[in-house]
Amino acid sequence: MSTSTPGSRVSSRLAAISESATxxxxxxxxxxxxxxxxxxxxxxxxxxxxxxxxxxxxAIAACRDPKNHKYTPAKGLPELREAIAAxxxxxxxxxxxPNNILVTNGxxxxxxxxxxxxxxxxDEVILPGPYxxxxxxxxxxxxxxxxxxxxxxxxxxxxxxxxxxxxxxAQTKAVLLCSPSNPTGAVYSPEEVTQIGRWAHECGIWVITxxxxxxxxxxxxxxxxxxxxxPELADRTLVLNGVAKTYxxxxxxxxxxxxxxxxxxxxxxxxxxxxxxxANVSQRAALAALTGPQDVVxxxxxxxxxxxxxxxxxxxxIDGVSxxxxxxxxxxxxxxxxxxxxxxxxxxxxxxxxxxSLILEEADVAxxxxxxxxxxxxxxxxxxxxxxxxxxxxxxxxxLFA
Ligand code: PMP
Numbered sequence: 001m002s003t004s005t006p007g008s009r010v011s012s013r014l015a016a017i018s019e020s021a022t023x024x025x026x027x028x029x030x031x032x033x034x035x036x037x038x039x040x041x042x043x044x045x046x047x048x049x050x051x052x053x054x055x056x057x058x059a060i061a062a063c064r065d066p067k068n069h070k071y072t073p074a075k076g077l078p079e080l081r082e083a084i085a086a087x088x089x090x091x092x093x094x095x096x097x098p099n100n101i102l103v104t105n106g107x108x109x110x111x112x113x114x115x116x117x118x119x120x121x122x123d124e125v126i127l128p129g130p131y132x133x134x135x136x137x138x139x140x141x142x143x144x145x146x147x148x149x150x151x152x153x154x155x156x157x158x159x160x161x162x163x164x165x166x167x168x169x170a171q172t173k174a175v176l177l178c179s180p181s182n183p184t185g186a187v188y189s190p191e192e193v194t195q196i197g198r199w200a201h202e203c204g205i206w207v208i209t210x211x212x213x214x215x216x217x218x219x220x221x222x223x224x225x226x227x228x229x230x231p232e233l234a235d236r237t238l239v240l241n242g243v244a245k246t247y248x249x250x251x252x253x254x255x256x257x258x259x260x261x262x263x264x265x266x267x268x269x270x271x272x273x274x275x276x277x278x279a280n281v282s283q284r285a286a287l288a289a290l291t292g293p294q295d296v297v298x299x300x301x302x303x304x305x306x307x308x309x310x311x312x313x314x315x316x317x318i319d320g321v322s323x324x325x326x327x328x329x330x331x332x333x334x335x336x337x338x339x340x341x342x343x344x345x346x347x348x349x350x351x352x353x354x355x356x357s358l359i360l361e362e363a364d365v366a367x368x369x370x371x372x373x374x375x376x377x378x379x380x381x382x383x384x385x386x387x388x389x390x391x392x393x394x395x396x397x398x399x400l401f402a
Contacts, residue, residue: 037364041365105254133372158188165199174207176207193229195228240256248300339401
Protein backbone atom coordinates (compact mmCIF):
# COMPACT_ATOMS: atom_id res chain seq x y z
CA MET A 1 0.00 0.00 0.00
CA SER A 2 1.44 3.34 -0.94
CA THR A 3 -1.07 5.46 1.01
CA SER A 4 -0.43 6.08 4.67
CA THR A 5 -3.19 5.32 7.12
CA PRO A 6 -4.97 8.41 8.48
CA GLY A 7 -3.17 9.78 11.48
CA SER A 8 0.05 7.84 10.85
CA ARG A 9 3.13 10.03 11.02
CA VAL A 10 5.68 7.78 9.37
CA SER A 11 5.19 6.87 5.71
CA SER A 12 3.86 3.39 5.10
CA ARG A 13 6.83 2.65 2.83
CA LEU A 14 9.36 3.29 5.59
CA ALA A 15 7.18 1.90 8.33
CA ALA A 16 7.22 -1.41 6.44
CA ILE A 17 11.00 -1.80 6.78
CA SER A 18 11.73 -4.38 9.41
CA GLU A 19 14.28 -3.89 12.07
CA SER A 20 17.21 -6.15 11.36
CA ALA A 21 17.07 -9.31 13.48
CA THR A 22 20.80 -8.89 13.96
CA UNK A 23 20.18 -5.76 15.97
CA UNK A 24 18.29 -7.50 18.74
CA UNK A 25 21.18 -9.86 19.49
CA UNK A 26 23.72 -7.13 18.99
CA UNK A 27 21.96 -4.82 21.46
CA UNK A 28 21.74 -7.59 24.02
CA UNK A 29 25.42 -8.52 23.53
CA UNK A 30 26.46 -4.90 24.00
CA UNK A 31 24.34 -4.56 27.14
CA UNK A 32 25.91 -7.72 28.61
CA UNK A 33 29.41 -6.53 27.71
CA UNK A 34 28.71 -3.17 29.32
CA UNK A 35 27.68 -5.08 32.43
CA UNK A 36 31.12 -6.69 32.48
CA UNK A 37 30.31 -10.08 30.90
CA UNK A 38 33.05 -11.56 28.64
CA UNK A 39 30.88 -11.79 25.52
CA UNK A 40 32.47 -13.18 22.35
CA UNK A 41 30.67 -11.87 19.26
CA UNK A 42 30.43 -13.78 15.99
CA UNK A 43 28.13 -11.14 14.53
CA UNK A 44 30.54 -8.77 12.82
CA UNK A 45 30.14 -8.39 9.08
CA UNK A 46 33.53 -6.79 8.68
CA UNK A 47 37.19 -7.82 8.66
CA UNK A 48 38.90 -7.25 12.00
CA UNK A 49 42.17 -5.95 10.48
CA UNK A 50 43.05 -2.28 10.34
CA UNK A 51 43.14 -0.84 6.82
CA UNK A 52 46.64 -1.42 5.36
CA UNK A 53 49.08 1.42 6.03
CA UNK A 54 49.75 2.50 2.46
CA UNK A 55 46.03 3.13 2.01
CA UNK A 56 45.82 5.19 5.20
CA UNK A 57 48.91 7.17 4.11
CA UNK A 58 47.27 7.97 0.77
CA ALA A 59 44.22 9.26 2.63
CA ILE A 60 46.36 11.46 4.90
CA ALA A 61 48.05 12.97 1.85
CA ALA A 62 44.63 13.47 0.24
CA CYS A 63 43.41 15.38 3.30
CA ARG A 64 46.25 17.87 2.86
CA ASP A 65 45.44 18.54 -0.79
CA PRO A 66 42.82 21.31 -1.08
CA LYS A 67 41.46 19.90 -4.33
CA ASN A 68 39.92 17.14 -2.24
CA HIS A 69 38.10 19.65 -0.08
CA LYS A 70 35.56 20.45 -2.79
CA TYR A 71 32.65 18.81 -4.60
CA THR A 72 33.71 16.58 -7.45
CA PRO A 73 31.62 14.75 -10.09
CA ALA A 74 28.73 12.87 -8.46
CA LYS A 75 29.67 9.64 -10.25
CA GLY A 76 33.18 9.61 -8.79
CA LEU A 77 36.72 10.78 -9.47
CA PRO A 78 37.76 9.95 -13.05
CA GLU A 79 41.05 8.41 -11.77
CA LEU A 80 39.16 6.08 -9.47
CA ARG A 81 36.73 5.03 -12.19
CA GLU A 82 39.71 4.28 -14.45
CA ALA A 83 41.27 2.22 -11.66
CA ILE A 84 38.02 0.32 -11.10
CA ALA A 85 37.86 -0.48 -14.81
CA ALA A 86 41.48 -1.75 -14.69
CA UNK A 87 40.79 -3.78 -11.54
CA UNK A 88 37.65 -5.25 -13.12
CA UNK A 89 39.62 -6.37 -16.15
CA UNK A 90 42.37 -7.77 -13.92
CA UNK A 91 40.09 -9.77 -11.61
CA UNK A 92 37.06 -10.75 -13.67
CA UNK A 93 38.20 -10.19 -17.24
CA UNK A 94 35.22 -7.89 -17.89
CA UNK A 95 35.85 -4.86 -20.07
CA UNK A 96 34.00 -1.88 -18.66
CA UNK A 97 33.90 1.73 -19.85
CA PRO A 98 34.82 4.00 -16.88
CA ASN A 99 31.89 6.20 -17.93
CA ASN A 100 29.57 3.35 -17.00
CA ILE A 101 30.96 3.07 -13.48
CA LEU A 102 29.28 4.89 -10.59
CA VAL A 103 31.24 5.26 -7.33
CA THR A 104 28.88 4.89 -4.35
CA ASN A 105 28.87 5.22 -0.58
CA GLY A 106 29.71 1.59 -0.06
CA UNK A 107 28.30 -1.46 -1.78
CA UNK A 108 25.12 -0.77 0.13
CA UNK A 109 24.29 2.38 -1.80
CA UNK A 110 25.15 0.54 -5.02
CA UNK A 111 22.70 -2.18 -4.01
CA UNK A 112 19.89 0.26 -3.35
CA UNK A 113 20.54 2.27 -6.50
CA UNK A 114 20.70 -0.85 -8.66
CA UNK A 115 17.16 -1.76 -7.64
CA UNK A 116 16.02 1.85 -7.90
CA UNK A 117 17.39 2.01 -11.45
CA UNK A 118 15.36 -0.90 -12.83
CA UNK A 119 12.42 -1.66 -10.52
CA UNK A 120 8.92 -0.32 -11.05
CA UNK A 121 6.02 -0.73 -8.63
CA UNK A 122 5.06 -4.40 -8.44
CA ASP A 123 8.11 -5.79 -10.24
CA GLU A 124 9.42 -9.02 -8.75
CA VAL A 125 13.03 -9.81 -7.98
CA ILE A 126 14.00 -13.44 -7.50
CA LEU A 127 16.19 -13.59 -4.44
CA PRO A 128 18.20 -16.75 -3.74
CA GLY A 129 18.32 -17.29 -0.01
CA PRO A 130 19.43 -17.32 2.70
CA TYR A 131 20.14 -13.76 1.57
CA UNK A 132 21.86 -10.67 2.92
CA UNK A 133 19.22 -8.78 4.95
CA UNK A 134 19.52 -5.58 2.95
CA UNK A 135 18.30 -7.02 -0.37
CA UNK A 136 14.61 -7.54 0.44
CA UNK A 137 14.36 -4.19 2.20
CA UNK A 138 16.01 -2.34 -0.70
CA UNK A 139 13.74 -4.10 -3.19
CA UNK A 140 10.65 -3.15 -1.16
CA UNK A 141 11.82 0.43 -0.75
CA UNK A 142 11.92 0.66 -4.54
CA UNK A 143 8.36 -0.65 -4.81
CA UNK A 144 9.43 -4.13 -5.85
CA UNK A 145 8.53 -7.53 -4.45
CA UNK A 146 11.28 -9.88 -3.27
CA UNK A 147 10.59 -13.49 -4.26
CA UNK A 148 12.87 -15.66 -2.12
CA UNK A 149 14.07 -19.08 -3.26
CA UNK A 150 15.69 -20.81 -0.32
CA UNK A 151 18.46 -23.37 -0.51
CA UNK A 152 19.50 -25.69 2.32
CA UNK A 153 22.63 -27.44 3.53
CA UNK A 154 21.93 -30.31 1.11
CA UNK A 155 22.60 -28.12 -1.91
CA UNK A 156 25.40 -26.24 -0.12
CA UNK A 157 23.06 -23.25 0.01
CA UNK A 158 22.98 -22.87 -3.76
CA UNK A 159 19.81 -22.68 -5.85
CA UNK A 160 19.33 -24.41 -9.17
CA UNK A 161 18.00 -23.00 -12.43
CA UNK A 162 14.91 -25.23 -11.99
CA UNK A 163 14.16 -23.61 -8.62
CA UNK A 164 14.65 -20.14 -10.08
CA UNK A 165 12.42 -20.97 -13.02
CA UNK A 166 9.68 -22.20 -10.67
CA UNK A 167 9.72 -18.77 -8.99
CA UNK A 168 9.52 -16.82 -12.25
CA UNK A 169 6.30 -15.03 -13.19
CA ALA A 170 5.28 -12.45 -15.78
CA GLN A 171 6.27 -9.80 -13.20
CA THR A 172 9.84 -11.05 -12.74
CA LYS A 173 12.19 -8.21 -13.57
CA ALA A 174 15.50 -9.44 -12.17
CA VAL A 175 17.40 -12.14 -10.35
CA LEU A 176 19.98 -11.40 -7.72
CA LEU A 177 23.29 -13.25 -7.45
CA CYS A 178 25.60 -12.92 -4.47
CA SER A 179 28.64 -15.14 -4.74
CA PRO A 180 30.59 -15.62 -2.51
CA SER A 181 27.51 -15.24 -0.36
CA ASN A 182 26.72 -13.34 2.74
CA PRO A 183 25.40 -15.09 4.85
CA THR A 184 26.24 -18.67 3.76
CA GLY A 185 29.72 -18.39 2.24
CA ALA A 186 28.45 -20.36 -0.77
CA VAL A 187 30.32 -19.85 -4.04
CA TYR A 188 28.68 -20.55 -7.38
CA SER A 189 31.16 -22.15 -9.78
CA PRO A 190 31.68 -20.74 -13.28
CA GLU A 191 29.51 -23.59 -14.62
CA GLU A 192 26.68 -22.82 -12.20
CA VAL A 193 26.88 -19.13 -12.98
CA THR A 194 26.79 -19.95 -16.70
CA GLN A 195 23.57 -21.92 -16.27
CA ILE A 196 21.88 -19.17 -14.28
CA GLY A 197 23.16 -16.48 -16.63
CA ARG A 198 21.91 -18.31 -19.73
CA TRP A 199 18.54 -18.85 -18.12
CA ALA A 200 18.27 -15.14 -17.21
CA HIS A 201 19.26 -14.19 -20.75
CA GLU A 202 16.68 -16.51 -22.29
CA CYS A 203 13.99 -15.12 -19.98
CA GLY A 204 14.97 -11.54 -20.78
CA ILE A 205 15.38 -10.56 -17.11
CA TRP A 206 18.05 -8.45 -15.45
CA VAL A 207 20.87 -9.85 -13.35
CA ILE A 208 22.12 -7.93 -10.34
CA THR A 209 25.37 -9.53 -9.27
CA UNK A 210 27.00 -8.62 -5.97
CA UNK A 211 30.69 -9.44 -6.22
CA UNK A 212 31.87 -7.72 -3.05
CA UNK A 213 33.42 -10.92 -1.61
CA UNK A 214 35.04 -11.97 -4.92
CA UNK A 215 38.58 -12.01 -3.50
CA UNK A 216 37.72 -14.17 -0.51
CA UNK A 217 37.54 -17.76 -1.74
CA UNK A 218 39.27 -20.83 -0.29
CA UNK A 219 40.50 -24.32 -1.12
CA UNK A 220 40.92 -23.40 -4.78
CA UNK A 221 37.25 -22.40 -5.23
CA UNK A 222 36.78 -19.94 -8.07
CA UNK A 223 33.79 -17.63 -8.18
CA UNK A 224 32.15 -17.38 -11.58
CA UNK A 225 31.63 -13.93 -13.09
CA UNK A 226 28.32 -13.85 -14.90
CA UNK A 227 29.42 -11.35 -17.56
CA UNK A 228 32.48 -13.44 -18.35
CA UNK A 229 30.39 -16.56 -18.74
CA UNK A 230 27.41 -15.00 -20.52
CA PRO A 231 28.59 -11.77 -22.19
CA GLU A 232 25.25 -11.43 -24.00
CA LEU A 233 23.85 -10.29 -20.64
CA ALA A 234 25.88 -7.06 -20.75
CA ASP A 235 22.95 -4.79 -21.50
CA ARG A 236 20.89 -6.25 -18.66
CA THR A 237 23.41 -6.77 -15.84
CA LEU A 238 24.37 -4.52 -12.97
CA VAL A 239 27.54 -5.44 -11.10
CA LEU A 240 27.97 -4.36 -7.46
CA ASN A 241 31.30 -4.23 -5.70
CA GLY A 242 33.45 -2.21 -3.29
CA VAL A 243 36.66 -2.05 -1.30
CA ALA A 244 35.14 -2.83 2.12
CA LYS A 245 35.74 -6.55 2.41
CA THR A 246 38.82 -7.04 0.23
CA TYR A 247 40.88 -4.27 1.83
CA UNK A 248 39.33 -4.10 5.29
CA UNK A 249 37.85 -0.69 4.50
CA UNK A 250 34.28 -0.96 5.77
CA UNK A 251 34.39 2.44 7.47
CA UNK A 252 35.64 4.33 4.43
CA UNK A 253 32.38 3.82 2.51
CA UNK A 254 33.50 3.25 -1.04
CA UNK A 255 31.67 0.93 -3.40
CA UNK A 256 30.63 1.04 -7.03
CA UNK A 257 28.25 -0.28 -9.60
CA UNK A 258 28.60 -0.69 -13.32
CA UNK A 259 26.36 -1.74 -16.14
CA UNK A 260 24.59 -0.43 -19.23
CA UNK A 261 24.77 3.33 -19.80
CA UNK A 262 21.04 4.04 -19.34
CA UNK A 263 20.76 2.33 -15.95
CA UNK A 264 24.02 3.86 -14.68
CA UNK A 265 22.90 7.30 -15.87
CA UNK A 266 19.60 6.87 -14.01
CA UNK A 267 21.38 5.79 -10.83
CA UNK A 268 23.87 8.65 -11.16
CA UNK A 269 21.04 11.16 -11.49
CA UNK A 270 19.51 9.75 -8.34
CA UNK A 271 22.81 9.90 -6.45
CA UNK A 272 23.33 13.50 -7.63
CA UNK A 273 20.17 14.40 -5.69
CA UNK A 274 20.90 12.33 -2.60
CA UNK A 275 24.53 12.00 -1.55
CA UNK A 276 26.51 13.46 -4.53
CA UNK A 277 30.16 12.38 -4.66
CA UNK A 278 31.63 9.99 -2.13
CA ALA A 279 34.06 11.80 0.22
CA ASN A 280 37.12 12.53 -1.93
CA VAL A 281 39.55 11.41 0.77
CA SER A 282 37.85 8.01 0.83
CA GLN A 283 37.92 7.84 -2.95
CA ARG A 284 41.67 8.58 -2.91
CA ALA A 285 42.14 5.83 -0.33
CA ALA A 286 40.20 3.41 -2.54
CA LEU A 287 42.35 4.45 -5.51
CA ALA A 288 45.47 3.58 -3.50
CA ALA A 289 43.95 0.24 -2.49
CA LEU A 290 43.11 -0.78 -6.06
CA THR A 291 46.40 0.36 -7.59
CA GLY A 292 48.80 -0.49 -4.74
CA PRO A 293 50.47 -3.78 -3.77
CA GLN A 294 47.87 -6.54 -3.69
CA ASP A 295 49.76 -8.88 -1.35
CA VAL A 296 47.82 -7.35 1.58
CA VAL A 297 44.73 -9.04 0.17
CA UNK A 298 46.48 -12.42 0.18
CA UNK A 299 47.64 -11.94 3.77
CA UNK A 300 44.12 -11.24 5.00
CA UNK A 301 42.71 -14.09 2.93
CA UNK A 302 45.29 -16.48 4.43
CA UNK A 303 44.18 -15.49 7.93
CA UNK A 304 40.53 -16.04 7.01
CA UNK A 305 41.36 -19.41 5.45
CA UNK A 306 43.02 -20.54 8.70
CA UNK A 307 40.13 -19.33 10.86
CA UNK A 308 37.59 -20.91 8.56
CA UNK A 309 39.20 -24.32 9.03
CA UNK A 310 39.21 -23.90 12.82
CA UNK A 311 35.58 -22.81 13.10
CA UNK A 312 34.17 -25.36 10.64
CA UNK A 313 35.98 -28.28 12.27
CA UNK A 314 35.05 -27.21 15.79
CA UNK A 315 31.38 -26.62 14.93
CA UNK A 316 31.14 -30.07 13.35
CA UNK A 317 32.13 -31.60 16.68
CA ILE A 318 28.81 -30.42 18.15
CA ASP A 319 26.12 -33.06 17.87
CA GLY A 320 23.05 -31.54 16.18
CA VAL A 321 25.00 -29.05 14.03
CA SER A 322 25.64 -29.61 10.34
CA UNK A 323 27.29 -27.37 7.78
CA UNK A 324 28.91 -27.55 4.38
CA UNK A 325 32.43 -26.19 3.89
CA UNK A 326 31.76 -22.54 3.01
CA UNK A 327 33.92 -21.79 -0.03
CA UNK A 328 34.05 -18.02 0.34
CA UNK A 329 33.41 -14.77 2.27
CA UNK A 330 34.05 -14.94 6.06
CA UNK A 331 30.88 -16.58 7.32
CA UNK A 332 29.77 -20.06 8.28
CA UNK A 333 26.09 -20.95 8.21
CA UNK A 334 25.38 -24.08 10.25
CA UNK A 335 22.00 -25.77 10.33
CA UNK A 336 21.27 -25.89 14.07
CA UNK A 337 17.72 -27.26 13.98
CA UNK A 338 19.13 -30.42 15.60
CA UNK A 339 19.62 -28.35 18.77
CA UNK A 340 15.98 -27.33 19.05
CA UNK A 341 14.22 -28.85 22.05
CA UNK A 342 17.56 -29.82 23.65
CA UNK A 343 17.73 -29.23 27.42
CA UNK A 344 20.17 -26.41 28.16
CA UNK A 345 20.47 -25.74 31.87
CA UNK A 346 16.76 -26.46 32.25
CA UNK A 347 15.65 -24.39 29.27
CA UNK A 348 15.14 -25.11 25.58
CA UNK A 349 14.56 -23.27 22.31
CA UNK A 350 12.26 -23.81 19.32
CA UNK A 351 13.64 -21.17 16.96
CA UNK A 352 17.11 -19.87 16.21
CA UNK A 353 16.16 -16.47 17.65
CA UNK A 354 15.31 -18.17 20.97
CA UNK A 355 18.43 -20.32 20.77
CA UNK A 356 20.67 -17.32 20.05
CA SER A 357 19.22 -15.55 23.05
CA LEU A 358 19.71 -18.57 25.26
CA ILE A 359 23.31 -19.09 24.10
CA LEU A 360 24.07 -15.45 24.77
CA GLU A 361 22.70 -15.65 28.29
CA GLU A 362 24.17 -19.07 29.16
CA ALA A 363 27.52 -18.99 27.35
CA ASP A 364 28.25 -15.31 26.62
CA VAL A 365 28.45 -16.01 22.88
CA ALA A 366 26.65 -13.78 20.36
CA UNK A 367 25.46 -15.34 17.08
CA UNK A 368 23.12 -14.03 14.39
CA UNK A 369 19.95 -16.13 14.05
CA UNK A 370 18.92 -17.39 10.60
CA UNK A 371 15.69 -15.39 10.80
CA UNK A 372 17.76 -12.35 9.76
CA UNK A 373 18.45 -14.03 6.41
CA UNK A 374 15.48 -16.33 5.85
CA UNK A 375 14.01 -19.31 7.67
CA UNK A 376 14.70 -20.28 11.26
CA UNK A 377 16.99 -23.22 11.98
CA UNK A 378 20.35 -21.62 11.22
CA UNK A 379 22.99 -19.32 12.64
CA UNK A 380 25.42 -17.06 10.85
CA UNK A 381 28.84 -16.87 12.45
CA UNK A 382 31.44 -14.50 11.14
CA UNK A 383 35.04 -15.67 11.51
CA UNK A 384 36.41 -12.16 11.12
CA UNK A 385 37.74 -12.25 14.66
CA UNK A 386 40.97 -13.41 16.29
CA UNK A 387 41.86 -17.12 16.33
CA UNK A 388 41.85 -17.27 20.13
CA UNK A 389 38.38 -15.76 20.35
CA UNK A 390 37.09 -18.22 17.76
CA UNK A 391 38.46 -21.18 19.72
CA UNK A 392 37.17 -19.88 23.05
CA UNK A 393 33.74 -18.99 21.61
CA UNK A 394 33.17 -22.36 19.95
CA UNK A 395 34.58 -24.15 23.00
CA UNK A 396 31.86 -22.51 25.02
CA UNK A 397 29.24 -23.81 22.57
CA UNK A 398 30.75 -27.29 22.69
CA UNK A 399 30.51 -27.24 26.49
CA LEU A 400 26.95 -25.90 26.45
CA PHE A 401 25.74 -28.65 24.11
CA ALA A 402 27.92 -31.47 25.48
N1 PMP B 1 26.94 -6.79 -0.27
C1 PMP B 1 27.05 -7.75 0.66
C2 PMP B 1 26.68 -9.13 0.30
C3 PMP B 1 27.49 -7.42 1.95
O1 PMP B 1 27.61 -8.38 2.88
C4 PMP B 1 27.81 -6.09 2.27
C5 PMP B 1 28.26 -5.69 3.65
N2 PMP B 1 27.66 -6.31 4.70
C6 PMP B 1 27.68 -5.14 1.24
C7 PMP B 1 27.24 -5.52 -0.01
C8 PMP B 1 27.92 -3.67 1.45
O2 PMP B 1 29.10 -3.35 1.98
P1 PMP B 1 29.56 -1.82 2.13
O3 PMP B 1 28.33 -0.98 2.02
O4 PMP B 1 30.19 -1.75 3.46
O5 PMP B 1 30.49 -1.57 1.00
